[in-house]
Amino acid sequence: MPEGDVLRRTAATLDAALAGRALVRAELRWPDAAGIDLTGRTVLGTRAYGKHLLTRFDDGRTLHTHLRMDGSWRTYRGRRAPGEADPFVRALLAGPEAVALGIRLGMLDVLRTVDEHTVIGHLGPDVLDDDFPVERLPEVLARWAQDPRPTAEVLLDQTVQAGFGTIWTAEALFARRLWPWTPARDVPDPATLVMTGRELMSRSIPRPRPSRVHGREGLPCERCGSPVACGTARKPPMERPVFYCPVCQTAR
Template sequence: MPEGHTVRRDAHRLAARFAGSPVVVSSPQGRFEQGAALLDGRTLVSTDAHGKHLLAAFDDGRVLHVHLGLYGKWTEGDGVPDAPRGQVRLRLEGERGWADLRGPTACEVLDSGGVDALRSRLGADPLRADADPAVAWARVHRSRSSTAGLLMQQEVVAGVGVVYRAEVLFRAGINPYRPGRELGEGEWVAVWDDLVTLMAAGVRAGRIVTTRPEHRARRTGRPTRADSWYAYRRQGQPCRVCGTEIAYAQLAQRHLTWCPSCQPR
């Protein structure tokens, strides 16, 4: 599932391509036909992201809400698009090109009340300037749930997925099964600050890189995919720092990887 940095990049790209001009909105697949009719011909004013949710505001106050889920994806291009291929839920066309949306979990039109209700269900987003990490901490330090589980709860921290979860816990030396109530506030602040740094870097680069140069096989230049992570997708391989075999389990039906030595229980 795309994590928060991907959704924010999508929001930036859609704004660059469509904001300030009328947009032709259609649903070639037909599943968003009524919603498309409400937005067709309106001017896109701005886009925003909160966690894994993209919000595109139009000039009549309506907001397009998209959650990509596991299979959703945007494709886009310049000029006039070809005839739709496959199951295109939503097509946007404007003066500066087009964008197609396939396979989202959510694609709907909201009013201001619906947007407020959505935001109220979401936790602090490390990529948002208005995020308050103290609100997340208030939930974390009272919980008996594992820290790894809490980081994946979008009502606690919005935008974090299995990659950022594995990597930020490794970098902090925190065992994923450690209950939230056992974290110190200083530890939480360090985790939050690292999420802010790593996710902002993900927005700029368009990919997740969490390793430090001294822990990569190639220490200069753009890190390869194999050099990008400490724990994620490295189960069975030696830890980059201590050489211990990276462990693997499933937590709430999602992949979980960690170093038993660098992140002692």
């Protein structure tokens, strides 16, 4: 599933193609939104929050999309885009200079901008927001303080803090040499762990960075040379893989 850095890049790409421009074509190929016409509306911009995208318009409405596991937004220069008729295209937004296609989207709805809280209000603070370190981190730490769940599961829980997925969960834990199944309430310095993940994710926004541990099962750990292992966080059907070094990240 795309993580916070991917959503930030996607939002920036949509802004470069559409922000400040009136749509000359708009198609929402989604059962609950098929009758909604956004043609003529000016795109104010797209905001990423956690794993959600909020594209706002000048008439006080927001197009809310979620990529889930396989979704993406792709932009093309010009008035037409290849693959517009593809059945996996769920949204088409065309400005005078570029076209954006929402492909395999996992969620789509149009709502009043003032009602955005109805789709993201259940989420914790977005770790990539500018105000996170000073204003929102204390709120996150309060949730960590008494949580008995494994640390990897708490990092993945979007209601605690929004933005981390399997990649940056694994990378943050590896960077801090923490065993992924340490109870969250027993982590000696959760603030440093969360902020480490935030920093790693932030560095990946301009361009993706290679993983140090995620996806490297069986390959040698770059620190100690031991084979990287892969465990599981959360219960079915919400389980997620967690890659870690069984030597560098031992239980304490």
